[in-house]
Amino acid sequence: MKFFESPEWFLIRNLTLFFVAVFWLASIYWVYKDARRRIDDPWLVAVATLLGVVPPFIGPLIYMLFRPPEYLEDVRERELEIRAMEERLSRRELHCPVCRTEVEASFLVCPVCTTKLKQACGNCKAPLDAMWQVCPYCETPVDTPTAVRLDVWEAPEARLEETRPRRRRRSQRPDR
Numbered sequence: 087m088k089f090f091e092s093p094e095w096f097l098i099r100n101l102t103l104f105f106v107a108v109f110w111l112a113s114i115y116w117v118y119k120d121a122r123r124r125i126d127d128p129w130l131v132a133v134a135t136l137l138g139v140v141p142p143f144i145g146p147l148i149y150m151l152f153r154p155p156e157y158l159e160d161v162r163e164r165e166l167e168i169r170a171m172e173e174r175l176s177r178r179e180l181h182c183p184v185c186r187t188e189v190e191a192s193f194l195v196c197p198v199c200t201t202k203l204k205q206a207c208g209n210c211k212a213p214l215d216a217m218w219q220v221c222p223y224c225e226t227p228v229d230t231p232t233a234v235r236l237d238v239w240e241a242p243e244a245r246l247e248e249t250r251p252r253r254r255r256r257s258q259r260p261d262r
């Protein structure tokens with residue numbers, strides 16, 4: 087029974103305690119480092135680190151169960167990507183459909199390729215959207231010559247058939 091008083095025993099015991107202490111400190115440091123990458127609030131980081139300290143070795147396991155699933159940089163990166171995508175989408179709406187030049191919402195004509203972008207109000211010259219039936223600035227009803235012209239281009243035969251017999255009928259109609 088001299089073993090527990092021997093210097094070998096003290097050496098083994100002290101070495102074991104030393105490694106346990108090192109492992110404990112390492113686990114606390116790991117919790118602190120991991121919490122900082124996942125949690126924005128410094129107070130919550132402190133609470134998580136304290137959890138790593140107090141029930142030794144079990145605290146870090148509890149922390150692992152409740153920690154946020156994502157790193158903060160991943161969250162930020164994703165938010166930046168979404169914002170960039172939204173910007174790209176909103177910018178696409180303000181491009182000339184023909185030459186892709188950046189145009190402003192108030193432009194009537196593309197300044198580069200002279201494509202007609204919007205119609206101006208006949209009364210106040212405000213730029214009108216294609217869907218608008220009335221000018222929202224001065225209440226003047228919108229006559230849509232561009233839309234009518236598009237219909238004619240799409241079906242020229244229909245227009246000819248429509249107009250010719252009507253004229254003939256009118257001329258053939260007996261006078262009252």
Ligand SMILES: [Zn+2]
Nearest residue numbers: 182185196199
């Ligand atoms: Zn253009």
Ligand SMILES: [Zn+2]
Nearest residue numbers: 207210221224
């Ligand atoms: Zn107007």
